Amino acid sequence: MGKEMKKHPIIVCRCENVTLEDVEKAIDEGYTDLESLKRKLRIGMGPCQGRTCLPLVIRILARKLRKSPDELLIPTSRPPISPVPMKVFLAEGEDDNEE
Numbered sequence: 001m002g003k004e005m006k007k008h009p010i011i012v013c014r015c016e017n018v019t020l021e022d023v024e025k026a027i028d029e030g031y032t033d034l035e036s037l038k039r040k041l042r043i044g045m046g047p048c049q050g051r052t053c054l055p056l057v058i059r060i061l062a063r064k065l066r067k068s069p070d071e072l073l074i075p076t077s078r079p080p081i082s083p084v085p086m087k088v089f090l091a092e093g094e095d096d097n098e099e
């Protein structure tokens with residue numbers, strides 16, 4: 001056991017490949033709220049939209065700040081109020097099939 005074992009990173013956000021070390025370092029740099037952590041590290045912006053990582057990051061942040069997770073400001077998610085048809089996003093005339 002003379003060799004030092006290389007540490008494996010602990011992945012917090014699998015979608016954006018963010019580690020526990022990344023989160024703790026960002027908090028130490030002053031990103032001490034969930035919104036700024038999301039902007040810096042892109043946590044919660046992957047395909048799962050933070051279903052797995054945001055609860056973990058909230059717990060990490062609470063532990064680092066020595067607060068209860070309930071004391072932290074959690075940004076509200078803002079899904080679309082109603083589904084929007086794709087043709088709304090097309091520029092005028094793009095969906096015309098005139099020949």
Ligand code: FES
Nearest residue numbers: 013015046048053
């Ligand atoms: S695990 Fe973080 S966005 Fe999916």
